[in-house]
Amino acid sequence: MLEKRQFYINGSWVDPVSQNDLVVMNPSTEEACAVISLGNTADTDAAVAAANAAFPGWAALDMEARSAYLHKFYDIYVARQAEMGAAISMEMGAPIDLATNSQWGCGPWHMDGFFEAMDSFEQERAYRNERVRMEPIGVCGMITPWNWPMNQVVLKVIPALAVGCTVVLKPSEIAPLSSLLFAEMMDEAGLPKGVFNLVNGDGAGVGTQLSTHPDVDMISFTGSTRAGVAISKAAADSLKRVSLELGGKGANIVFADAPEKAVRNGVLHCMNNSGQSCNAPTRMLVERSYYPEALDIAKATAAKVAVDLSEKPGRHIGPVVSEAQFDKIQGLIETGIKEGATVLAGGLGRPEGLNKGYFVRPTIFADVTPDMTIYREEIFGPVLAITPFDDEAQAIEMANDTVYGLTNYIQTEDSEKRLRVARAVRSGMVETNSVGFGHGIPFGGMKQSGNGREGGPWGLEEFCEVKVISGCPM
Template identity: 60%
Template sequence: MTQYRKFYIGGAWVAPQGGHDCPVHDPSTEEVVATISLGGQADTDAAVVAAQAAFPTWSQSSVADRLALIRRIAAQYDARAEDMAQAISREMGAPIDWARGPQVGAGASHIRDAAAALEACDFEAPLPGTPGTLIRREAVGVCALITPWNWPMNQITLKVLPALAAGCTMVLKPSEVAPLSAFVFAEIMHAAGVPPGVFNMVNGDGAGVGSQLSAHPGIDMVSFTGSSRAGRAISIAAADTLKRVALELGGKGANIIFDDAPDRAIQMGARRCFNNTGQSCNAPTRMLVSRARYDSAVEIAAAAAAETNVGPASEQGKHIGPLVSGAQWDKVQRLIETGMAEGARLVAGGPGRPEGLNRGWFARPTVFADVTNDMTIAREEIFGPVLSIIAYDDEEDAVRIANDTEYGLTNYVQTQDPDRLRRMGRSLRSGMVEMNAKGFGAGFPFGGMKQSGHGREGGAFGLDEFLEIKAISGWPVN
């Protein structure tokens, strides 16, 4: 068992001043594989002080110096890719091939997107038509970055790199459930030569270090990814000091299958719901299908679930791994049972572990048919491999059902009709609409509406989140 009790503060690994030990479990075996320390108020304060001390110098650093640092981080990240994949697989149960691919790859992409955004950013420019008025973009200040366990490097790099590019200093609090990859990342930052105090990392839980950072008078901004419940708590804690708050929260995405979409779109939609064991905020968990095509779609989705293999994270191959924790497994089981109790028709999967897996937090890929949009499984974010199929009458009804949710992160549309694609893209109330499985371009803005949060991450949009706008008059023209 590995010990990870130290925090990274002021450019060095330091012993905790307070807090207590916390076990880290391997979700595939339920065994404790590491121990970390959860920090106390003294640790939080020390990290904030270090970030405050570094801010005056780093915020005035040149774009060239920041670019050079980000490129060194990218090189170190690539060199540690296998270490990162092993950490992610072990801590949160991502199958090793999935960890090496999308999980680690997401971080590499976001590091390079941050460099491109920094290179393109105009930090000083005259107000159009008024040469003597300068508009300047400056770092917002000391930032608290609070990240989740489901896509560890995706979320850490989406926050740390744009904050760094903007000239901010920061305190990272990674998830205590899956913290091992964050230790690798801190080692990468140190090896790349991040100046002392610019990047700091303190482990803790939401009630401890998370709440301390959210309310800390030395923090100028909180960027948080996680549940809507926690997002509300952070907003309340930050209100006393009027911090800037950026929130990337939950989702309950609708995947609208129109009659002209191929059967493959139904199969892919189900598989995407199960990817990462359903532990993605932008998963297409509600499949909307016309009544004329409904029975066929249910059969295709059920077959896709039956064909989805489940196995330990350490094994290579195309399968899904376990849920991240016992608590998450209990939640998913409860919601599956709730779906059955409320009258949804179970057509694949169901409660319990898959056959042959008696240990580890494995869940069965599950499909419910005859779901109505007022059922619990259609309203709550399950965060497990559970798909709900809902019938609609026509295009207008599909839009109504898709928008009838407190969330608004990502919706999906499958149709070959260009005019319908345009109508749907404009009508769906979500921060992102993916159509016909076409991926978004590099540096696209990731974020949502309604209780999916506010703010955007990625590329130039993510950089803007960490910048303040200053107007200066009487600026010398010559």
């Protein structure tokens, strides 16, 4: 079992002030794979103090100098791909091929987008006769989740460092191993002491300490809407900026003239990463004339989704991250059955042949109505709800009938309808006809899906304050 009790503070690996161990579980085996320590107030204070002390010098560097450090980190990250994939697979259960490719690959993909944005980033901009200056906001506390660990760490840490902020990272205590490896890479890149810091802890401990700390200027959080509300309340007394990327319940609107593989792609997208993605298309809304055919396609597709151990190579889905997550998903599947939805595929219990580990059967519900729990709540597992609609207006109304607003999906060969519906749905992102987004796009949502934007130039500006200067025209 790995022992990873130390924190990375002020350029060194240091022991916690007091030892408070937490065992990290491998979700494929339900066995302990590592032990970490949870930080306390003294650990958090030390990390924040280091970040504060480092801020003036780091902010004073020009972007070219900061970029040189980040490019060195990039090279190290790429060289240690296999290590990062193995860590992610062990801690949160992503199949090793997914962990070593897509999960690890989020890092260089997002960094490429940030480097491109940095090349054209204007720290000072002319506006009429004034000078508008983009300045780093200061010390940033970052609280990241377990489901796509490097995706969220890179989306936060890299742009904050790029514009001159200093960082204290608190990764998920459920899946901390990849972030500890990330910190090793930061150390190898030789950043000045205190610019990047990491303290492990839980939300009630280090998470709250960062959110309320008077010397933290900004909190960037990705996770549940419930936790986002708690962080916002905790941060309110110090009026620090809070950037949130929260939950989702994306609608996938499939019109009768949708591309041939629309339903198949929608099922596979929902099941990817064992359904543990905030932007997963978990509500499939199908035009009624196409509904029976769509159900047949969805059922056949789900039957081909394999479930297996995370360490096994090949294309399959792994376990969900924890016993608590497994129990939550099972409870929501049971609720769907009790409320009258039709089980088209999957259902309760583990897949055949998997009697250990937090494995969930790929599950599809048909005939789901908007009043049902599985239609409204974010399940965060491989569970899809399918509902018919009668016309375009009803599809838009149903898509918007949610507290969330992260990503919606539209499938139709009619380009005018595709754009019309995309403009009408209330979400920060709209993917149409399975055409994915490029790097550097603004990732984020509306309503209870959050208020921040991550990626590219928007991600850089997220960590900036705006200063206007008169009498000094450019």
